[in-house]
Amino acid sequence: MALWQSLSPAQQFEVIARDEEAGFQSGIAPQETMAERLARVRRL
Secondary structure, eight states: OHHHHHSOHHHHHHHHHHHHHHHHHHTOSOSOOHHHHHHHHHHO
16 A cells, blocks of 8 residues: 555556556456446446
């Protein structure tokens, strides 16, 4: 947690973006945008 907090907001964003992209490319993450996911969950 200390390492994460030591990153700037821009660096945190880059880590998140990199990890999300890796998830999409690996097939682990669902192939939907956050907006699509929220819309799907709200319909339930």
